[in-house]
Amino acid sequence: MIIDYSLSFKDYEEKILNFYGEWSYPCPSCQAKCWNRHGGYTRHFIVLCNGNLIDEQLSILRLLCRSCKHTHAILPSECIPWGLYSICTLLEILETFLEIQSITKTSAQYNLSWQCIYWFLQKLSVYSSSLELLFREQSLWTPAKRPSLIETISLLRRNLFLRESFFHSFRKYLLLTRKRTSAYFYYMGTDKFTFCCSHIAFE
Ligand SMILES: [Zn+2]
DSSP: OEEETTOOTTTHIIIIITOOSOOOOOOTTTOOOOEEEEEEEEEEEEEEETTEEEEEEEEEEEEEETTTOOEEEEEETTOOTTOSBOHHHHHHHHHHHHHHTOHHHHHHHHTOOHHHHHHHHHHHHTTHHHHHHHHHHTTSSOSSOOOOHHHHHHHHHHOHHHHHHHHHHHSSOTTOOOOOOOOOOEEEOOTTOOSOOTTOOOO
């Protein structure tokens, strides 16, 4: 699986589906860069649009490595592998919940069961120690300032850069909770990716 952080849902068609040149991705399994297009599949995902949850579809392209014969799907940055909700949608729902402090109101606002919202929260809690490490590394967590849970969620939702740093540091997609997978991951960074995160400030 190739997760391309420079890609979003919106430019997937133009940059991936309509691209017929040489792919620059190294194969996650063998590092070779010799690909053939190898079909694809339709991926459903849920996103927030004007405050409403909507079901979207995306045609995902799969590549075949001519060297090792493994196939790899290319995913845009918002897709949690094997997840239905886009990462920003999931984080925004949690942010609303923590803001208004009412599971009933949040559930009604998004027409979503409270079990689902608590499940999102539980998914995030699995990552709490990794997030603390990441935030310390990026100087967003200091003895003088410890971000609250809502600040953490807000920073993650607003900054692709932080989500990408998370992948880079832990080799795992944030909020991915599938425990057993034999998939090889590879991520393609955005052009501007660096390790400095100092421009991000608390609001
Ligand atoms: Zn390969």
